[in-house]
Amino acid sequence: MTSLADRPVNPVVGLTVSHESADLHVTGAALYTDDLVVRTPAALHAWPLQAPHAHARITSMRVDPAYDVDGVVKVLTAADVPGVNDAGIHHDEPLFPTEARYFGHAVCWVLGETLDAARRGAEAIEVEYETLPSLLTLSEAIAAGSFQGAQPTVSRGDAAGALQRAPRRFTGEFEFGGQEHFYLETHAALAHVDEAGQVFVHSSTQHPTETQEIVAHVLGLTSAEVTVQQLRMGGGFGGKEMQPHGLAAVAALGAVLTGRPVRLRLTRTQDMTMTGKRHPFHATWEVGFDEEGRILALQATITADGGWSLDLSQAVLGRALCHIDNAYFIPDIEVLGRIARTNKTSQTAFRGFGGPQGMLVIEDILGRCAPALGIDPGELRSRNFYEPGQATPYGQPVRHAERLHEIWEQLTDRADIARRQAAVAEFNETHAHVKRGLAMTPVKFGISFNLTAFNQAGALVHVYKDGSVLINHGGTEMGQGLYTKMRQVAATALGVPLTAIRHVPTRTDKVPNTSATAASSGADLNGGAIKNACEQIRERLAEVAARKLNIHPDDVRFVDGKVTGIGFTDTEMSFAEVVRAAYLQRVPLFAAGYYRTEGLHWDSARMQGEPFKYFAYGAAATEVEVDGFTGAYRFLRTDIVHDVGDSLSPLIDIGQIEGGFVQGAGWLTLEELRWDVSDGPGRGRLATQGASTYKLPSFSEMPEQLNVHLYERATESGVVYGSKAVGEPPLMLAFSVREALRQAAMAFGPADHVLELASPATPEAVFWAVQDARAAADGPATAEDARADAAPGPVEDADNLGLVASGDAVAAGRDGRLAHAGGGFTGHGDGAVDTGHRTVGAGAAGSGATVARASDG
Ligand code: MTE
Ligand code: MOS
Numbered sequence: 001m002t003s004l005a006d007r008p009v010n011p012v013v014g015l016t017v018s019h020e021s022a023d024l025h026v027t028g029a030a031l032y033t034d035d036l037v038v039r040t041p042a043a044l045h046a047w048p049l050q051a052p053h054a055h056a057r058i059t060s061m062r063v064d065p066a067y068d069v070d071g072v073v074k075v076l077t078a079a080d081v082p083g084v085n086d087a088g089i090h091h092d093e094p095l096f097p098t099e100a101r102y103f104g105h106a107v108c109w110v111l112g113e114t115l116d117a118a119r120r121g122a123e124a125i126e127v128e129y130e131t132l133p134s135l136l137t138l139s140e141a142i143a144a145g146s147f148q149g150a151q152p153t154v155s156r157g158d159a160a161g162a163l164q165r166a167p168r169r170f171t172g173e174f175e176f177g178g179q180e181h182f183y184l185e186t187h188a189a190l191a192h193v194d195e196a197g198q199v200f201v202h203s204s205t206q207h208p209t210e211t212q213e214i215v216a217h218v219l220g221l222t223s224a225e226v227t228v229q230q231l232r233m234g235g236g237f238g239g240k241e242m243q244p245h246g247l248a249a250v251a252a253l254g255a256v257l258t259g260r261p262v263r264l265r266l267t268r269t270q271d272m273t274m275t276g277k278r279h280p281f282h283a284t285w286e287v288g289f290d291e292e293g294r295i296l297a298l299q300a301t302i303t304a305d306g307g308w309s310l311d312l313s314q315a316v317l318g319r320a321l322c323h324i325d326n327a328y329f330i331p332d333i334e335v336l337g338r339i340a341r342t343n344k345t346s347q348t349a350f351r352g353f354g355g356p357q358g359m360l361v362i363e364d365i366l367g368r369c370a371p372a373l374g375i376d377p378g379e380l381r382s383r384n385f386y387e388p389g390q391a392t393p394y395g396q397p398v399r400h401a402e403r404l405h406e407i408w409e410q411l412t413d414r415a416d417i418a419r420r421q422a423a424v425a426e427f428n429e430t431h432a433h434v435k436r437g438l439a440m441t442p443v444k445f446g447i448s449f450n451l452t453a454f455n456q457a458g459a460l461v462h463v464y465k466d467g468s469v470l471i472n473h474g475g476t477e478m479g480q481g482l483y484t485k486m487r488q489v490a491a492t493a494l495g496v497p498l499t500a501i502r503h504v505p506t507r508t509d510k511v512p513n514t515s516a517t518a519a520s521s522g523a524d525l526n527g528g529a530i531k532n533a534c535e536q537i538r539e540r541l542a543e544v545a546a547r548k549l550n551i552h553p554d555d556v557r558f559v560d561g562k563v564t565g566i567g568f569t570d571t572e573m574s575f576a577e578v579v580r581a582a583y584l585q586r587v588p589l590f591a592a593g594y595y596r597t598e599g600l601h602w603d604s605a606r607m608q609g610e611p612f613k614y615f616a617y618g619a620a621a622t623e624v625e626v627d628g629f630t631g632a633y634r635f636l637r638t639d640i641v642h643d644v645g646d647s648l649s650p651l652i653d654i655g656q657i658e659g660g661f662v663q664g665a666g667w668l669t670l671e672e673l674r675w676d677v678s679d680g681p682g683r684g685r686l687a688t689q690g691a692s693t694y695k696l697p698s699f700s701e702m703p704e705q706l707n708v709h710l711y712e713r714a715t716e717s718g719v720v721y722g723s724k725a726v727g728e729p730p731l732m733l734a735f736s737v738r739e740a741l742r743q744a745a746m747a748f749g750p751a752d753h754v755l756e757l758a759s760p761a762t763p764e765a766v767f768w769a770v771q772d773a774r775a776a777a778d779g780p781a782t783a784e785d786a787r788a789d790a791a792p793g794p795v796e797d798a799d800n801l802g803l804v805a806s807g808d809a810v811a812a813g814r815d816g817r818l819a820h821a822g823g824g825f826t827g828h829g830d831g832a833v834d835t836g837h838r839t840v841g842a843g844a845a846g847s848g849a850t851v852a853r854a855s856d857g
């Protein structure tokens with residue numbers, strides 16, 4: 001018996017192959033859900049009517065005028081729903097609401113012969129609203145006590161007592177921003193109904209089974225009457241884990257009511273204003289260290305901004321709580337988690353799923369406290385790494401903790417840290433207005449769904465008489481390369497070349513009851529199931545071949561499309577010959593595979609157990625350069641050492657590491673969601689509705705040098721072919737960028753000055769951090785004095801300015817300045833250098849930088 005991790009001779013896993021659709025991607029031939037519409041005659045187009053209020057009761061809705069518009073076929077309202085009028089799994093998400101719960105909430109949908117007809121139809125509908133009070137910011141929600149869902153606590157030991165006894169104590173507060181998924185393909189669905197009433201929905205979904213279930217409950221059908229197919233996604237990043245369901249249900253409802261195919265695809269603006277994003281978080285904390293900088297205790301309350309409904313917020317919060325330790329052993333700890341309910345889009349899964357938010361809290365704490373402790377931040381971090389034998393606050397032993405130390409050392413070497421730290425110091429001494437920073441941060445990320453039941457998968461493998469192989473499983477392809485890896489797994493398990501394996505799109509009538517492709521577990525779970533299916537077939541084929549070769553079935557070898565016996569070199573058959581023989585002997589040539597992750601248990605009420613199969617580890621070192629006049633910065637170089645176990649597909653894995661890292665850097669530096677928080681008529685409107693105002697990282701924001709190294713000899717036992725998940729963990733390598741920016745800004749002031757940095761650390765935020773550092777240089781010399789000084793007067797002012805000013809920014813947005821500012825941060829300053837800088841900078845201060853202050857407690 002071989003184990004799950006063992007690789008046979010000449011495995012196809014581990015080979016450097018390009019993405020299975022790479023050619024199609026670059027030539028534009030790859031089909032996405034919405035491309036199917038041109039192949040679908042008579043399809044109708046759907047357009048939403050979006051509410052213009054953050055919170056309002058619908059007092060009347062007159063849809064008749066829509067029907068006077070040429071080409072309008074049907075207006076879908078709550079009255080049309082035959083089943084349950086709800087798009088979620090918690091029954092807190094009415095599909096056709098009686099109350100608009102956020103600015104942009106779709107209150108009804110219009111179907112038209114053309115998209116334009118549907119749009120004009122929606123404009124003709126007359127809706128009257130009675131506006132209601134709304135909560136937009138986390139602070140507003142916290143002050144109003146507006147929460148939703150459970151409030152779990154993760155704890156170990158006696159945090160309060162340990163804090164009391166800790167020789168060094170600090171407190172702080174930190175509020176940081178969310179993130180727009182900005183997948184290139186916006187949400188899309190295409191539904192039709194066959195002559196027997198079977199509903200078929202193409203959906204750009206990470207969770208076809210749940211899309212199927214919600215379509216079924218909205219339509220009042222059974223799951224067996226609904227099929228969902230997912231062709232491929234142009235990115236999901238978690239945004240298509242829960243949010244596609246209601247949209248697919250609208251398309252399906254339209255198809256059932258009209259008998260015609262219905263296509264629904266959100267425009268970019270609709271996608272940004274209607275669908276959920278990464279959760280912003282607020283944290284208050286108190287931390288205790290010993291004299292050597294070892295963390296003794298942490299007490300914190302973290303609050304996620306869940307938006308108007310729960311969707312995945314509880315799970316996201318759970319993962320945030322399970323990752324607030326990141327790579328660090330915290331002996332006594334108590335962290336309370338809460339979810340605020342606000343009048344915004346319903347915030348949802350986003351790469352890392354709360355993990356990044358939890359980890360940002362502790363990384364920010366260490367970045368802030370290092371100068372006060374007088375310890376180099378990198379040293380402070382590594383001093384607190386888990387040691388083998390230690391367990392997380394929720395009671396899971398940290399297996400392979402030694403890898404953290406090894407990866408850190410390798411990175412220190414590979415990135416030449418000692419020499420470059422000296423070079424940075426020298427650079428900073430000789431440059432008054434430009435400073436550099438170099439920072440290293442670690443990642444430890446738990447792999448598996450916290451919800452144990454999700455850790456199962458199915459696959460369906462067919463071998464045809466000619467020896468060709470068709471595979472299918474419950475995982476979805478969103479660009480991450482899952483299909484590529486699954487082809488490599490199947491080829492390896494069957495001992496055939498990669499070209500023999502055909503992968504077909506994921507659909508719920510092939511493999512049922514699947515989990516979302518999420519939690520980075522796609523390859524682990526579906527790979528286990530594919531391997532299992534292939535092995536069933538291979539074992540049957542081995543019997544057939546053994547009879548032909550006159551040997552024991554255990555001694556049959558399948559390698560590179562040839563079937564031989566151990567030590568046989570003279571007799572060999574092709575895979576296809578054995579397959580044909582098996583068919584003639586009436587041996588079945590297809591199999592359903594199944595995999596469940598062993599050894600998991602999780603008590604979500606007590607927040608204790610072993611929810612993760614293993615941890616993925618990594619570390620990054622980033623060097624940046626900051627301009628002291630503007631706060632503008634460049635990413636000079638990033639080095640990464642990351643643990644993917646024994647890679648299933650190195651090119652794919654490196655792509656995931658680079659992509660995850662850059663996406664994380666975007667979240668932490670450039671990507672800033674701004675909402676109108678004024679009391680004007682635009683209250684609650686998302687001000688950043690497109691690429692013109694929402695700045696995404698692109699090639700120009702890649703580090704000028706980016707070196708990715710896969711940690712070697714890293715076999716992960718108990719996972720398919722010894723590999724590890726890679727989808728999400730690398731995003732958190734981007735903490736190194738943020739901490740490098742902090743280091744660079746700190747270089748403008750005294751070394752022991754505690755420097756706070758808003759998140760996202762936009763150039764404006766960095767500018768204010770530099771100002772803060774410079775002010776400290778003119779002020780008192782010691783850390784203790786600096787903090788005492790920072791406490792009363794000036795900070796309060798900055799805070800007030802922040803609130804007033806962020807109102808101004810939005811006002812500017814409404815009268816067009818922000819909206820027309822063009823791309824990126826030049827835009828923010830454009831036209832109103834003074835207001836631009838102040839508003840954005842001070843706004844950022846309000847959202848964390850200056851309010852949040854590390855002070856000796
Ligand atoms: N990579 C690409 N190109 N596009 C995506 O949408 N999603 C990420 C990650 N990498 C994503 C991606 C997220 S959020 C997850 S959970 C994993 O891929 C899911 O796929 P996996 O489990 O197969 O790694
Ligand atoms: Mo990823 S956030 O788990 O879809």
